[in-house]
Amino acid sequence: MLHYPDFNPIALQIGPLAVHWYGIMYLVGFALVWILGRWRIQHGKTDLSTRDLEDIIFYCVLGVVVGGRLGYVLFYKPDEYLAHPIEIFYLWQGGMSFHGGLIGVLVVLFLFARSRGRTLLEIGDFVAPLIPLGLAAGRLGNFINGELWGRPTTLPWGMVFPQTQDGIPRHPSQLYEMCLEGFLLFAVVWWFARKPRPTGQVSAVFLMGYGLLRFLVEFTRQPDAFLGLLFADLSMGQLLSLPMVLAGALIFYLSARKSNRSPTQ
Numbered sequence: 193m194l195h196y197p198d199f200n201p202i203a204l205q206i207g208p209l210a211v212h213w214y215g216i217m218y219l220v221g222f223a224l225v226w227i228l229g230r231w232r233i234q235h236g237k238t239d240l241s242t243r244d245l246e247d248i249i250f251y252c253v254l255g256v257v258v259g260g261r262l263g264y265v266l267f268y269k270p271d272e273y274l275a276h277p278i279e280i281f282y283l284w285q286g287g288m289s290f291h292g293g294l295i296g297v298l299v300v301l302f303l304f305a306r307s308r309g310r311t312l313l314e315i316g317d318f319v320a321p322l323i324p325l326g327l328a329a330g331r332l333g334n335f336i337n338g339e340l341w342g343r344p345t346t347l348p349w350g351m352v353f354p355q356t357q358d359g360i361p362r363h364p365s366q367l368y369e370m371c372l373e374g375f376l377l378f379a380v381v382w383w384f385a386r387k388p389r390p391t392g393q394v395s396a397v398f399l400m401g402y403g404l405l406r407f408l409v410e411f412t413r414q415p416d417a418f419l420g421l422l423f424a425d426l427s428m429g430q431l432l433s434l435p436m437v438l439a440g441a442l443i444f445y446l447s448a449r450k451s452n453r454s455p456t457q
């Protein structure tokens with residue numbers, strides 16, 4: 193049995209200004225997107241420019257923050273925020289949804305693609321390999337915050353989180369997600385994108401990979417107390433991940449079918 197390290201979620205405080213580790217992890221995530229994006233541009237993996245990358249990151253920051261917040265409001269606590277709509281803007285109180293952030297990013301990337309005369313899948317194929325390490329940084333931020341802990345376990349690496357106030361060893365599900373949705377997914381998508389692929393397939397691998405890994409790891413993650421388990425004893429995270437897997441599989445299939453179609457057909 194392990195005990196959760198006594199992390200201070202505040203990395204730096206100057207008077208009333210507090211810089212949280214979770215916010216720093218967001219910055220680390222976008223910095224990794226920048227570094228990996230520059231590498232792909234410099235190695236001829238895309239004909240996008242560094243200026244395009246800068247614009248993509250700027251728009252994605254907006255998409256992540258706005259989409260992530262609205263996704264949490266709509267998917268997890270619609271009644272509460274409907275009763276107190278001003279609290280939607282209380283970002284410092286926490287409450288972000290990955291799936292909402294993904295929708296926000298898709299919207300801004302669609303607008304960006306249109307402004308450049310490209311398709312969403314073309315831009316998605318460039319961006320997809322850059323995302324997983326940013327997700328890993330975010331999950332590390334969750335762990336430092338002592339939030340999103342796992343379900344009870346008797347495994348030797350079960351960890352007691354003082355935030356639960358029950359003394360029960362639990363799965364360190366934040367670290368599972370960091371390793372699976374972050375490092376493993378990065379290795380798979382980056383490896384797949386190393387060679388030219390039909391348009392849409394890199395995006396599809398990311399969608400299928402994240403959706404499947406998130407669905408599996410949710411079996412070790414404690415469901416939100418205010419929601420519990422929902423349809424078929426699945427969590428909200430699992431229900432939101434299933435459409436990702438299905439969408440990714442459909443995109444991959446259609447892309448492969450289109451690439452195999454002969455010019456005369």
